[in-house]
């Protein structure tokens with residue numbers, strides 16, 4: 135599991151007010167990393183470019 139400063143795809147950062155970290159996922163099809171804030175990701179359930187719901191959690195982004 136890796137740690138990130140922000141989402142590698144959209145650059146979203148966890149806010150820190152309500153959450154201390156957020157999950158970073160990777161699409162199993164195209165290997166793109168994404169988060170729940172990426173446009174069209176359906177709250178992190180799929181990667182919108184592929185429409186694939188095959189993903190795995192690969193790390194977390196922490197509030198600095």
Ligand SMILES: [Zn+2]
Nearest residue numbers: 161164181184
């Ligand atoms: Zn994909």
Ligand SMILES: [Zn+2]
Nearest residue numbers: 141144169172
């Ligand atoms: Zn994102």
